[in-house]
Structures are given as structure tokens and as C-alpha cells.
Amino acid sequence: MLTARDVMTRDVETVAPDDDVGDVLSKLAKAEFNGFPVLDGDELVGIVTQGDLVRLFQTDEHVLWIPIGLPPFTETVTYAVDVSWEDLDLGVDFARNVDKPIREVMTTDVVTVVPEDDVDRLLDLLSGTINRLPVLDEGTLVGIVTREDVIGALRDERRGV
Structure with missing residues (x-):
């Protein structure tokens, strides 16, 4: 029976917990996959995926916060405006999050396997929301x-290859 050792990719690209969101986004743009294990030295401390990063740039509501008065804008007024996502400029959110360390957005509850785990266990784990x-x-x-x-x-x- 196939095991994790038989099917795994051995040359794993990783990121560090202190890597910036912007750097990881650039790395993901060049990669043929959509997530990285996060290593602190040799210790696995998390995993970061496209989904984790996309959530940085999406809000639950279409609410714009507009500062009033003179800097440092100690007051804000909330204007609830229904704006489609296509019309929003995500540059502000990107600028706010680009220097954030990956440790702030990574998933820390990582499901792992050992080389001897069989394909049935892998299928059980990968049949839900886990992709890697x-x-x-x-x-x-x-x-x-x-x-x-x-x-x-x-x-x-199955093909006998």
C-alpha cells in the first residue's frame, strides 16, 4: 500500500514566521502551489496559504471609515456604503498588511502526517478542507x-506505472 513517503514532495519550500506578508505573496506568485509550511529554525510552527493571505484583504462588510477633522484624525465617521468588491481599491489594505509578519496570519494548528502513514489516512485528511x-x-x-x-x-x- 502507498504511504506518505511514496507520494510526498521532498524538496519543500518554506517560509519563516518573521517573513513579511509582501515577501510571501511575491513568493506565492512565482510558485506552482498555494501554501508554505512555516519553520522557525527546524521546528514546524505553522502553515500559510493563499486563503490566509486573501483574508487580510477582505472585510465582512462594505463599511468605509472616513477620518474627519485635522490629523491625527482622532475621530472617525462610519459610512455604510454598499460597494461591490470589483469597485474597491485594495491598495490601502495591501499597504497596511504588507509588512505584517507571517506569524500573525499563519495557521498554527497544523495537521501533519508521518512517512509511514498509508494512503487511506492521507485520503481521510485530504477529503475535507485540508489541501496539504x-x-x-x-x-x-x-x-x-x-x-x-x-x-x-x-x-x-492503477495504470501500473
Whole structure:
């Protein structure tokens, strides 16, 4: 039976908890995947995905905060304006968050597997909202398994490749 060791990607790109959001966004733009394990030295401390970063630039409501008076704008007035997302300029949110460290946006409750975990366990974990599973061998990151890795391996196994 296939195991995590058989299907994992061994050359894992990672980021550090102090890396800036802007740097990680740039790295993601060049990558063929959409998330990074976050390592503090050799210790896995989180995972950051496109979803984590996109949430920085979305609000739950269409409310604009407009400062009034003279700087330092100690008062604000809330104007509830229904503006479509296509019309919003996300540059302000980007500027506000670009220097934020990844540790502030990463997911810290990371689901991991070990190299010996079988494909059934991988399928169980990847069948929900999880898209990638860091593979730890005695606490050290040795690979990552994605849905694509498992599907490709199952396809190859069925074809006898």
C-alpha cells in the first residue's frame, strides 16, 4: 500500500514566521502551489496559504471609515456604503498588511502526517478542507503531501506505472 513517503514532495519550500506578508505573496506568485509550511529554525510552527493571505484583504462588510477633522484624525465617521468588491481599491489594505509578519496570519494548528502513514489516512485528511499535509519524521519536516500528489500516485498505481 502507498504511504506518505511514496507520494510526498521532498524538496519543500518554506517560509519563516518573521517573513513579511509582501515577501510571501511575491513568493506565492512565482510558485506552482498555494501554501508554505512555516519553520522557525527546524521546528514546524505553522502553515500559510493563499486563503490566509486573501483574508487580510477582505472585510465582512462594505463599511468605509472616513477620518474627519485635522490629523491625527482622532475621530472617525462610519459610512455604510454598499460597494461591490470589483469597485474597491485594495491598495490601502495591501499597504497596511504588507509588512505584517507571517506569524500573525499563519495557521498554527497544523495537521501533519508521518512517512509511514498509508494512503487511506492521507485520503481521510485530504477529503475535507485540508489541501496539504506536512510530513514530519521525528519532528523534522521531510516532505509535504498535497491532494494532487495522492491523486497522481493513485492514478499511476492503477495504470501500473
